[in-house]
Amino acid sequence: MAEAALATTFAGRSRKLLDRTLLPVLIFAAFAVIPLVAAATSEQYVLSLVTRVMIFAIAALALDLIVGYGGLVSFGHAAFIGLGAYAVGIPASHGVNDALISLPIAIAASMLFAVATGTVCVRTKGVYFIMITLAFGQMAFFTASSLAPYGGDDGLTVAARTTVAGFAFFDNERIFYYVVFAFLVGAFLFARTIVGSRFGRVVRGAKENQTRMEAIGFDVHRFQLAAYVISGGIAGVAGFLLANATKFVSPAYMSWQRSGELIVMVILGGLGTLYGAIIGTAAYLFLEEWLSGFTENWKVIFGPLLVLVVVFARGGLIGVASRIRSQIRRRLGGG
Amino acid sequence: MSTAIFLVQVLNGLQLGVLLFLIAAGLTLVFGVMDFINLAHGVQYMLGAYLAVAFYGITGNFLAALVLALLAALAFGLVLEFVVFRHLYDRDHLDHVIATFGIILFLNHGVKVVWGAAPLSLPMPDMFSGSVALMEGLRYPVWRLVVIASGLMIAILLYGLVTHTRIGMLVRAGAANARMVSALGVDIRRLFMIVFGFGAMLAGFGGIMIAPILSVEPGMGDTVLILAFVVIVIGGVGSIRGAFVAALIIGLVDTLGRSFAVDILRLIMGPSPARTVGPAIASMLIYLLMALVLYVRPAGLFPAKGR
């Protein structure tokens, strides 16, 4: 009996290891190969679409960090994307358009905003946290809309992508694609390290039982704030990349509907796995692109689809996949 | 800043507040009793307006359209509860968010398919279509007074229902501790259904009453939804009294803020910057207010006991 139990534990652990490395590797391999496939068909369009998927995947990843692991549902995360984007747009309108300047500004601005708003937010929990993050997101949105010299509600076009130390690397679509890809992999690995670290374990512990963590002696609010700030910074990077991808910056990037879509992307994939966020983003945006080709009323189909996913597919797509896998294993292995 | 304008703005603020209360009441009950975040409440408000337009097209009578639309809104709410929400009560809040978000997408585009994308109009009953002279040169539409009055009546009715009837007691108990109520032998499923249906009807009523003043179009519920959530957070989840007070405060702050922000700012900065910054600040006021309230009272002004 004991041996059987031990055997299954080992099998289970190695299976989990397989999940944790194999699946992300497969995902990244797919992303890496796409430009080669695209060259055969409609390259510009495919690159532009998948670049957009990767950029939002970075933001979704950042959100999963605090939602999936920290239990803090931010309904204002689009604000960080917007801040990162404006970090490109505003200097560009004054003639300064270099990544070595704009990227640090993007990260710094997002983290500052996260610190300022996060100190208020982490004092609340549950639906109150959701609402207060929404409020701050809205404030960012209205401020950006009133910035008349920077386009206000209409937004700002950026003449060209940011140069890197003076070289126009990003102008080549393929190079830009792989740059975004590098950022995605980097963000994923960074987030993974955080989650597995002592810091990450405190945050995850706080999600399960905050009182217990405080009883052990951790200043939970400080840890949650730090996680929120890191998450904001990563999302700011996504904004920097988005401004480069579309050469356009607008308050619309910060609307509450965008924050909502981000949450849907994370949950669709499956919370708390990081690669789930990537899968969820890809699923959402590809589905959107595919369905809108059929009819202009595709949301009438998309809406109920989301409902069905929630009702029947617990744990998102990852959850469904693992359930299917264990079903198959059960049928084949005989228990 | 004359007294005339101020008086009108106070009335307008009350009208907005009353409308927000109609929507927030159902929302706070559903959240309080069933612990269910219903983002689809905004589309229920929109649906009420569309149904009223449809029934008015058939009957040509506002009152008939009102009654029929209310019944249809109730029916629709119950169907929604039965088909979707019932499966999600014991799930995470996040699942509620996604499912109701999906319903928003479905209905916002569904009404576009059924009724077209162009804004529609609902005429108000002739009896109330005039305006009263409040002051010299200033006329105030009678219908807006009707909206305020009906909202206040509903508030009193709800208060009576919640405090003086058995159902109301069960609702209050459910908001405080749903499991205990169920353990005491009450059919919690039926209670949920009643709360949900009633909330849907209230939201629909709000939509119907406001339709003669505002245009009926797809997506009209989205801004109102956010405001309603701000209301229940400030008022305290699960509390009708909190929703009422918070709704009036928000209605007044938002309206007075929008009207006077530019004028007040003009005293500090020049007229031109005031004109662009003013509207932005005015839009942010209620969020600043919410942040302030949550900082001081993290559970809202009148939290239902036991939370």
Next chain:
Amino acid sequence: MKTLGRTIAATAAFAIAMSAAQAQEKLKIGVVATLSGPPAVIGQQLRNGFNLAVKSLGGKLGGREADVIVADDELKPDVAVTKVKALIDRDRADFVIGPVFSNVLQAILKPVTDEKVFLISPNAGTSNFAGKECNPNFFVTSYQNDQNHEVLGKYAQDSGIKKAFIMAPNYQAGKDALAGFKRYFKGEILDEIYVPLGQLDYSAELSKIAVAKPDAIFVFIPGGMGVNFVKQFRQAGLADKIVFLSAFTVDESTLPAQQDAALGFFGGANWAPDLDNPQNKAFVAAYEKEYGAVPATYAFQAYDAALLIDSAVRQVKGNLTDKDVLRAAFKKADFQSLRGGFKFANNHYPIQDFYLVKVAKRPDGKYQTEIVKKVFENYTDPHAKDCPMK
């Protein structure tokens, strides 16, 4: 030797066949418009107008069969960029028509024109692309955003209005609107208000208007916002005392909701359904028959865009490879526009007449705008002089 000769002949034949095939190949037109959310009705009018034109030309533009692909930009500039790239790259669109909104135009102009694909806007006509940033691959069949507002400014000035109260939403188009009005109106501006975009309840502003007692108000309040404002203005009892001047606030997309509330209100436009020429009469009748609604400017401008493409493609005999020749054909604008005459200025924006229009109810119960008088004749927009193109 013989085989070489035969190969050459075969290749030549193949090449000729290919170019003939290109001429026979379907012409792909991408239409990008806002088809979701509250402004969807405008995008629908645009799409309907374009499709109606293609249908009336027998499904062909310039002799080539036309394949119209419609994309919804959802009023999101970044989504629009992806959609436009899909149209050009994946669908191989030869032309892109659209968009409805100025901010989408800002986002998509470069992605389209940089690919040497012509962008034809049947609605958005921002000042920057009319002036310094004018683009050889960009054509407009509507107007430059300032012009319609200038119509009302001139009318207000000429008709003896002394005190005006003006209002618009707080974004670039709104500011352009009020600036355009003030360019011609030299009377006293009692107050200039910018409301947040999307504001639906105008009780605050209406009280200010009532107290200020202007002779006239000028507003630019489009879409659903306009529906609400007009209804509330009438409900407040102000319509009898104050002349209502507006642009894009009372038009055929909002009149079905505004109905009697908008009767007698003024607007400014480059066209109205009752414009008296045979092609317009045919267009309005056909549109109403096909879509059951009265067409607005969005529809007729899209119709004209299709006619423009038809004339140009016909001129180059279906061969789009030489862009300079194609551009010259476009500039000639040799087609029978629904508005009567049509010419492009140097910046590829139209030179056209502008009218004061008034809302009226037709005998069949439908509402439309009707021409009161011509205010500007052969009017070039004020930014054309800043455009370096000739």
